[in-house]
Amino acid sequence: MTTKPWTLDDCARHYPPAGVQGITVWRQHLEGHIPQHAGDRLRDAGLDIISLCRGGFFPAPTAAERQLAIDDNLLAIEQAHGLGTPMIVLVCGAHPGVPLPEARQQIADGIAAILPVAQQAGIKLAIEPLHPMYAGDRSAINTLAQANAVIDQLHSPKNLGIALDVYHVWWDETLQSQIELTAKHDRLYAFHICDWKTPTLDLLNDRGLMGEGCIPIMQIKTWVNQTGFTGPDEVEIFSTHYWSIDQHDYLKKITQSYQQLTTM
Amino acid sequence: MTTKPWTLDDCARHYPPAGVQGITVWRQHLEGHIPQHAGDRLRDAGLDIISLCRGGFFPAPTAAERQLAIDDNLLAIEQAHGLGTPMIVLVCGAHPGVPLPEARQQIADGIAAILPVAQQAGIKLAIEPLHPMYAGDRSAINTLAQANAVIDQLHSPKNLGIALDVYHVWWDETLQSQIELTAKHDRLYAFHICDWKTPTLDLLNDRGLMGEGCIPIMQIKTWVNQTGFTGPDEVEIFSTHYWSIDQHDYLKKITQSYQQLTTM
Numbered sequence: 001m002t003t004k005p006w007t008l009d010d011c012a013r014h015y016p017p018a019g020v021q022g023i024t025v026w027r028q029h030l031e032g033h034i035p036q037h038a039g040d041r042l043r044d045a046g047l048d049i050i051s052l053c054r055g056g057f058f059p060a061p062t063a064a065e066r067q068l069a070i071d072d073n074l075l076a077i078e079q080a081h082g083l084g085t086p087m088i089v090l091v092c093g094a095h096p097g098v099p100l101p102e103a104r105q106q107i108a109d110g111i112a113a114i115l116p117v118a119q120q121a122g123i124k125l126a127i128e129p130l131h132p133m134y135a136g137d138r139s140a141i142n143t144l145a146q147a148n149a150v151i152d153q154l155h156s157p158k159n160l161g162i163a164l165d166v167y168h169v170w171w172d173e174t175l176q177s178q179i180e181l182t183a184k185h186d187r188l189y190a191f192h193i194c195d196w197k198t199p200t201l202d203l204l205n206d207r208g209l210m211g212e213g214c215i216p217i218m219q220i221k222t223w224v225n226q227t228g229f230t231g232p233d234e235v236e237i238f239s240t241h242y243w244s245i246d247q248h249d250y251l252k253k254i255t256q257s258y259q260q261l262t263t264m
Numbered sequence: 265m266t267t268k269p270w271t272l273d274d275c276a277r278h279y280p281p282a283g284v285q286g287i288t289v290w291r292q293h294l295e296g297h298i299p300q301h302a303g304d305r306l307r308d309a310g311l312d313i314i315s316l317c318r319g320g321f322f323p324a325p326t327a328a329e330r331q332l333a334i335d336d337n338l339l340a341i342e343q344a345h346g347l348g349t350p351m352i353v354l355v356c357g358a359h360p361g362v363p364l365p366e367a368r369q370q371i372a373d374g375i376a377a378i379l380p381v382a383q384q385a386g387i388k389l390a391i392e393p394l395h396p397m398y399a400g401d402r403s404a405i406n407t408l409a410q411a412n413a414v415i416d417q418l419h420s421p422k423n424l425g426i427a428l429d430v431y432h433v434w435w436d437e438t439l440q441s442q443i444e445l446t447a448k449h450d451r452l453y454a455f456h457i458c459d460w461k462t463p464t465l466d467l468l469n470d471r472g473l474m475g476e477g478c479i480p481i482m483q484i485k486t487w488v489n490q491t492g493f494t495g496p497d498e499v500e501i502f503s504t505h506y507w508s509i510d511q512h513d514y515l516k517k518i519t520q521s522y523q524q525l526t527t528m
Contacts, residue, residue, distance in 0.1 A: 096462045096477070096478035097478075099480060100435065100437070101437070131396065131397065132395065132396050132397070132435040132436075133395065133396070133397040133464070133467075135434075135435035136460050136461075136462040136463075136464065136477070136478045137462040137463065137478075142435055146437065170399075171364065171396040171399035171406055172396070173364070173365070173410065196400050197400075198360045198400040198401040199400075199401065199467075200397070200400065200467060201467075202467075203397075203463075203464060203465075203466075203467060213360070213400070214360035214361075214400045214401075216363060
């Protein structure tokens with residue numbers, strides 16, 4: 001999604017020569033593909049398929065709608081299995097008509113409904129806490145503490161963990177202590193990076209390259225690695241601006257900003 | 265600021281007949297006015313002058329810049345005194361180059377520097393926690409808990425409290441308990457309402473009329489009133505859309521949506 005204008009095949013061709021070793025596949029990019037073939041193509045190119053994005057969106061005003069959401073998540077598990085990725089990222093959902101505490105309970109119920117199927121398929125589920133500016137319509141899980149609480153409430157299942165994106169959680173003063181909590185349960189599954197620009201001109205698609213904003217990315221990365229996390233640093237940038245420029249130039253900017261970040 | 269296209273004189277003429285009993289004056293609207301004259305004009309029209317907006321913006325990379333901010337806040341106290349309002353709302357500030365914990369300390373230091381002068385002038389200072397989407401450049405105080413903590417750190421001065429705006433804090437699961445904490449110290453000074461639209465198209469100027477969004481305004485108002493708060497409900501809407509329509513029609517929409525909210 002970071003290089004949204006590119007097809008999966010473009011990514012397979014252009015990521016590895018640029019030094020990018022893995023990819024998270026968004027479900028809309030699987031349309032028209034047999035997941036297993038898409039997975040083979042990416043693997044043959046040398047890419048790790050880190051996760052499928054995204055399941056979730058559980059809360060809804062009616063039980064029928066919530067069942068539709070569960071069915072869609074079961075489909076995502078099938079797709080992930082076909083694609084050959086070990087993980088699905090959950091954007092848990094929120095609905096303007098559902099109070100947030102109720103939405104969080106519906107999220108717990110939804111996850112509980114799909115967990116056994118995911119486990120059988122060997123798929124891990126990663127709850128991604130979303131920035132509070134998405135509490136209205138995208139996720140009622142807006143802090144790492146709330147993600148930890150949902151997993152606790154479900155008795156820490158073996159295949160339920162967290163995808164941590166610095167963009168969503170950097171502002172939170174409890175972040176370090178909540179990251180430390182994930183270590184105790186070995187539940188930190190994914191780590192996403194980008195930067196928060198000032199000013200930010202769009203709620204969705206104005207993320208910055210690492211170094212373009214004010215997020216203390218390396219400090220958060222240090223806390224994450226101290227938990228024992230050995231997964232990749234996934235660059236996830238949604239940007240109308242960067243999607244509008246030559247994607248090869250953009251990919252070069254990404255790898256350069258990552259190198260600058262990690263060698264500072 | 266809610267009816268931004270109007271001058272203070274327009275507000276003095278049009279608010280009272282619409283049933284609006286008070287006003288918070290933003291400092292830019294005092295430009296070209298002698299504060300005392302502006303205050304007299306508003307009072308003569310029958311309006312309470314609830315507060316002056318805004319002081320704050322304390323954090324900065326250098327001591328010289330921080331002193332400039334303190335000087336500007338001292339000027340705000342003079343203006344508030346002249347205007348004849350008992351309160352200044354503080355948007356505390358944040359700076360992309362200053363880590364958030366450091367910014368919070370600079371905020372505490374800045375407030376401590378101006379508190380005695382405010383006290384002498386009979387002016388209360390109200391810290392307004394801002395939504396985490398403003399943590400990059402507008403405020404490092406992003407939760408009611410952080411506002412309470414800064415006031416605790418300064419040993420709960422008699423003239424330091426909180427301005428609570430539902431727009432900034434509605435998503436926070438600790439909101440109710442933190443509102444209850446303000447009651448113990450009698451430090452809830454102001455209550456602002458509007459609504460959070462889904463989708464929200466702009467980080468600054470896309471607030472909704474009460475009822476246009478997903479904030480449980482009456483629930484929060486109940487918690488606020490349970491603290492013993494007897495101040496006004498202040499409608500604070502920043503909206504490029506509503507600023508572009510006839511302001512009389514807009515004012516009618518505001519009073520209607522407030523009536524619908526409070527008679528539901």
